[in-house]
Amino acid sequence: MRILHILTLICTFQAMHSARDSLVQLKNNGYEDIVIAINPKIPENGKIIEKIKNMLTDASTYMLQATKNRVFIRNAKILIPNTWTSNSSYGRPKLESYDKADVIIAEPFLSGDDPYTLQYGGCGEKGKYIHLTPNFLLNDEVLPIYGPRGRVLVHEWAHLRWGVFDEYNLNVPYYLSEKREVEATRCSLKTKGLNLIEVCQRGQCKTEACKRDPNTGLYEEGCTFYPEMDNRVEESIMYGQALDPVHAFCDGISHNIEAPNQQNRLCNRQSTWDVIMKSPDMSSPPLQDTNIPLPTISLLQYRDRVVSLVLDVSGSMGGFNRIIRLYQASEVYIMQIVESGSYVGIVTFSNVAEIKSELVKITDTFQREKLKSLLPTVANGGTNICAGVQKGFEVNQKRDQSTFGTEIVLLTDGEDSGISSCFSEVTNSGAIIHTIALGDKADQGLEKLSTLTGGLKLSATDKVDANGLIDAFSGIVSNTGNVTQQSIQIESLATQVKQKDCLNGSIAIDPTLGNNTFFLVTWESVIPGITVTDPNRKAYTESNFTSDAVSKSARLLVPGKAQNGTWLYSLCSTVQQVIGITVNSRAVSDDVPPIVAEAYMNDDSTSYPKPMVVYAIVTQGLSPVLGATVTAVIEPQVGSIRTLELLDNGAG
Structure with a gap:
């Protein structure tokens, strides 16, 4: 079954962060911190954990042999969903999360139980993740088809880590040689x-x-x-790892340059071994002692989400309307984005830091309104980023006497020469810090906090005709793999509207969405006339919206389930001003994942002649969505906003 949709998706980039940022490190020829995440929809089954352990153990020795004694698996971590029974022996994740997993255990989509690696880059570029199904792990009847699980993992690891491709072709099984x-x-x-x-x-x-x-x-x-089956040919793992004698990759001597396969097409007919040897992983010399230890495997389990907003209220936040934009975006995060069941706290900082709210469990609108009332609206004083971060740690650890796996959303616009003084404490905290740099004067050390902790690096400009800050907050969602609980942004647009003119548009709510659907309208000076019309032609006007004079915003929570189909909006202004609209919704069912678009950059920065590459992946669960028109909106710190249509023409 193929999922076919014709839809337009807008991916807005406030950040330049590389795809997924795997935690894997290679030290002394051993891979460390491999993360295997079990999807929360998988029913509890302890045998899955045991099969993963066995697979990793077998893969380590096979990998060492396949790479001619260059690399093996030293340790790995299995992320157990919080839908499974808790166990005192399970550790708490630090930087490990579902969205950083190297291997995902989840139900199949198109390929049945076929193991596969999602690769969207070119030859030699790392992939996104390996997908294995529970049945592949549990059912030994699949072994004659795919081969031993450890061998399969090495085959997929070569896709994921070294950027090579398959040497078979099910669509073109034969060819005519020269x-x-x-x-x-x-x-x-x-x-x-x-x-x-x-x-x-x-x-x-x-x-x-x-x-x-x-x-x-x-x-x-x-x-x-x-x-x-009794061939004594050693190659090739990318063709037939199930064949017993196979334990090597095709090299320059054994490579078949004529075969019409992905490896030849995408790697300019280079052998898999030639590509692998160009990986930085292969820079170390082969091990002399091949008596490697068994992999150390840790079991970690998600717990309640704990997140503190650490917000800059220094004097510079009084300029460019920043403090009000901070209030506006933080209010959106609290009221619309953060998931129910999460624990949320608020810290403000200037020269010193202050706890505005201890952790509050979000169960209904009452807690959200309470937190909203404590958001700052006044800016004064200097900037001490470390003071804010340390106070955030103080708030977060009150939930479970630990900061491991907790999150901080840190927003600042200022420079702070002392930011490096807390780098060591940040590293040891085990917390994840998402940073939002507002304006073009934010401290360069800010990104270091995200890099050290595996958090998001986000930014927003001072341009009033952009929703960058709201979009940044909207992208900070839970990372447990349960996308049905996340808020999905459907629309984000802000533009200058002339006097007595209107901002008109439409948005599509597909059948997978409809719960907790919010329309948020923002303005610069005077509330506009608002009309939102659902697919059944029922109109909502400003009288149906809840207005907030401080944030200069009005919000509509669509009652019940929002009707799927095309919604129209018309925002008419009596004065010339910037008007914005954002629309968010959640999955209509826990059993049906929503269609989402994820955007990535190939690197954190660019330098000539290496270009920045924008990737977008449109999926429903793990199923690809075909026929989508995807536009990337790139908002640089300096210069004009650019829009790019992202192509999906099957060229690899």
Whole structure:
């Protein structure tokens, strides 16, 4: 089944952070901090954990052999969802999270139980994640198809970490060589086998040798190449890791440059081993002592989400309307974005830091309104970022006597020469710090806090005709893998509207969304006339919205489930001013994941001649959404906003 949708998705970039930021490190030839995350929708089954452990152990020795004694697996961490029974032996995650997992255990989508790696980059570039299904781990009947699980993991790791591609091609199983001989698409050519087809007549089936098609010169359609199981050919893991003698990658000698496979197409006919050897992972010399230890495997389990807003209220926040924009965006986060069941606190800082609210568990609108009332509206004093961060740690640890796995959302616009003084404490905290740099004067050390803790690096300009700050807060969602609980941004637009003119537009709410749907309208000076019309032509006007004079915003919570279809909006102003609108919604069902667009950059920064590359992935759960028109809106600190249409033309 293919998911086909024609829809337009706008990906807004306030940040330049690389894709996923895996936590994996290679130290002394051993991979450390590999993260395997179990999807929260998977029913509890302790056998899954044991199978993962066995797979990692087998993969480590096979990897060492495959890389000619260069790398192995030293340790890994299994993330257990909070939907499973808690256990005192489980640790608490620090930087580990579902969105940083190298391997995801989740139900299948299109490929059944086929293991696969999501790769969106080119040759030699790292992939996004490996997807394995519970049935692949638990059902030994799949082993004759895929081979031992440890071998499969090494095959997928080569995709993920070293950026190589498959050497088979199910769509083009045969080709004509330069010698006009029919060859199976494989590497190496030394792999011998039989070309057979199943023929059925009157309910009786048998296999026969394939015949040549006189029109193509190839074997007839339906012909399959069956490698001889007693082959003594060592290559290649990217073709047939299930074959017992195979324990190496095709190199410059054994590589089949004629095969019409992804490796040749995307890597300019380089062998997999040649590409792998260009990876920084292979820079260390081979181990002399190959008596490697068994992998150390830790079990970690998610707990309640704990997040503190640490907000800059120094004097510079009084300029460019920043303090009001801070209030406005923080209010959106509290009222619309942060998930129910989360614990939220508020800290403000200038020269010193102050706790405005201890942790409050979000259960209904009452707690959200209480937190909103404590947001700052006045700016004064200097900037001491470390004081704010340390006070945030103080708030967060009151939930569980630990800051491990808790989060801080740190927003500041200022410079602070003392920010490096708390780097060590930040590293040891085990907390995740998401940083939002407001304006072009924010301290350069701010991003270091995110880098040290695996948090998001976000930014927003002082341009009034942009929703950058609201969008930044809207992107800070839970990272447990349960996307049905997340707030999904459907629309974000701000623009200059002339006197007696209107901002008109439409948004589509697809059938996967509709719960907790918010329309938020913002303005610069005077509340505009507001009309929002649902697909059944029911109109909501400003009288249906709840206005906030401080944040200069008005919010509509659509009663019940928002009707799916096209919604229209018209925002008409009596004066010339900037008007903005954002629309957020949540999944209509816990069992049906919403369609989401994730955006990534290939690197944190750019330098000539290496370009920045924008990637977007549109999915429903793990299923790709086809036929989407995706536009990236890039808002730089300096210069004008740019829009780019992202292409998905099947070129790899």
